[in-house]
Amino acid sequence: MQRLTNRRILLGISGGIAAYKCAELVRLLSKAGAEVRVIMTSGAMEFITPLTMQALSGNPVHHALLDPEAEAGMGHIELAKWADLLLIAPASANLISRLAQGMGNDLLTTVCLATDAPICLAPAMNQAMWRDPMTQANMERLQAAHGDNLTVIGPDAGEQACGDVGPGRMMEPEAIATAVADRFDTGLLDGVSVVITAGPTREAIDPVRYISNHSSGKMGYALAAAARDAGARVTLISGPVTIPAPDRVQVVHVTSALDMLQAAQSELEHCQIFIASAAVADYRPASVADQKVKKSTDELSIQLIKNPDIVATVAAHEPHPFTVGFAAETQDVEHYARDKLARKNLDLIVANDVSRTDIGFNSDDNAVSVFWPEGQQRFDTMNKHSLARALIELIAGQYKA
Numbered sequence: 103m104q105r106l107t108n109r110r111i112l113l114g115i116s117g118g119i120a121a122y123k124c125a126e127l128v129r130l131l132s133k134a135g136a137e138v139r140v141i142m143t144s145g146a147m148e149f150i151t152p153l154t155m156q157a158l159s160g161n162p163v164h165h166a167l168l169d170p171e172a173e174a175g176m177g178h179i180e181l182a183k184w185a186d187l188l189l190i191a192p193a194s195a196n197l198i199s200r201l202a203q204g205m206g207n208d209l210l211t212t213v214c215l216a217t218d219a220p221i222c223l224a225p226a227m228n229q230a231m232w233r234d235p236m237t238q239a240n241m242e243r244l245q246a247a248h249g250d251n252l253t254v255i256g257p258d259a260g261e262q263a264c265g266d267v268g269p270g271r272m273m274e275p276e277a278i279a280t281a282v283a284d285r286f287d288t289g290l291l292d293g294v295s296v297v298i299t300a301g302p303t304r305e306a307i308d309p310v311r312y313i314s315n316h317s318s319g320k321m322g323y324a325l326a327a328a329a330r331d332a333g334a335r336v337t338l339i340s341g342p343v344t345i346p347a348p349d350r351v352q353v354v355h356v357t358s359a360l361d362m363l364q365a366a367q368s369e370l371e372h373c374q375i376f377i378a379s380a381a382v383a384d385y386r387p388a389s390v391a392d393q394k395v396k397k398s399t400d401e402l403s404i405q406l407i408k409n410p411d412i413v414a415t416v417a418a419h420e421p422h423p424f425t426v427g428f429a430a431e432t433q434d435v436e437h438y439a440r441d442k443l444a445r446k447n448l449d450l451i452v453a454n455d456v457s458r459t460d461i462g463f464n465s466d467d468n469a470v471s472v473f474w475p476e477g478q479q480r481f482d483t484m485n486k487h488s489l490a491r492a493l494i495e496l497i498a499g500q501y502k503a
């Protein structure tokens with residue numbers, strides 16, 4: 103079920119007594135890390151309330167095809183594009199018939215026509231309706247039209263709500279959730295909790311001035327997106343940056359090194375991999391002036407005191423996550439990186455030469471050398487997104503080794 107982490111599941115519920123099982127189904131999918139949105143047909147709403155599905159999925163329920171408000175927000179095309187997978191459960195005989203004819207006469211059937219996402223369909227109906235040649239012909243037509251893009255889950259056989267016995271019961275929510283998870287490839291970091299620090303910190307001098315650096319956050323944000331795509335649950339602890347946060351990543355905004363330390367420590371309990379790509383200020387002003395410092399003397403001295411080392415604090419914690427540091431160097435890159443690897447007790451360090459203006463700080467590209475106790479690897483200049491994917495692959499391999 104860990105394959106469901108970060109997946110977007112669009113659940114279409116049609117009218118049938120099995121609709122009540124969708125409450126448990128949504129709970130299972132959400133617990134496994136999926137984001138769930140629900141479409142209900144008019145029939146479905148006779149069996150279970152939209153309010154229940156909204157409360158469980160954490161998202162408003164979609165129903166009307168021609169809803170001016172929905173069109174401005176999430177209309178049928180947006181929903182069709184949003185979904186990583188469309189799950190229809192229960193799929194009634196009526197819905198299957200409309201789908202087999204290619205009809206688009208309500209929101210759910212329209213989304214089915216509009217989506218490129220794989221479709222899972224869990225039929226549920228009276229045993230005689232399921233065995234009816236028309237229903238069977240509709241199922242064959244659907245399977246022929248969608249090929250491998252359609253997975254039929256069930257139906258199960260057994261006692262039915264109407265008292266009949268035979269095939270037509272909707273599969274249990276656990277079995278449906280497992281079948282949905284099986285539709286996704288295994289990610290390198292499925293279900294692993296990853297915490298990433300990114301961007302600069304700002305160390306206040308007075309209410310309007312601070313000490314900082316040129317970090318844009320691009321490297322750390324790209325790592326967060328790559329870890330998410332590998333199936334991880336990602337928390338991004340970010341200093342002040344102007345780039346947009348990747349979606350499906352939890353972002354904690356911080357300003358100073360002390361804020362960043364506190365945020366990192368509060369994530370430690372569940373963190374399995376910690377990646378410190380932030381450019382944390384090594385020093386901060388010993389005291390912060392309450393009011394703006396006025397221009398007076400020709401010289402002004404600011405006394406600085408050392409900030410705590412966040413990544414070293416994380417690595418010293420017991421039990422500690424697999425801890426990855428970055429090393430921003432301007433000379434003797436390997437020597438200083440290996441020194442930080444040992445001194446901060448890291449599992450792996452990613453070293454970049456920040457004396458170059460074409461890579462490193464505030465650039466779209468980077469080139470790094472990675473060192474760990476038993477090995478090293480070089481990644482020549484490339485886009486930070488490509489580099490992030492390569493680094494996540496390497497980190498996942500070392501984490502599991």
Ligand code: PMT
Pocket residue numbers: 299301316317318319320321322359378379380381382383384409410411412413414426427428429430431442454456462463464465
């Ligand atoms: O944000 P971009 O514009 O994309 O630029 C990316 C980057 C150049 C900032 C990034 O690739 C990088 O090198 N990040 C580390 C910057 C840095 O502070 O390096 P350092 O060598 O000073 O620190 C070594 C390690 O200790 C780093 O993992 C750093 O996050 C960590 N550290 C440093 C000081 C401190 N007080 N606490 C820390 O955790």
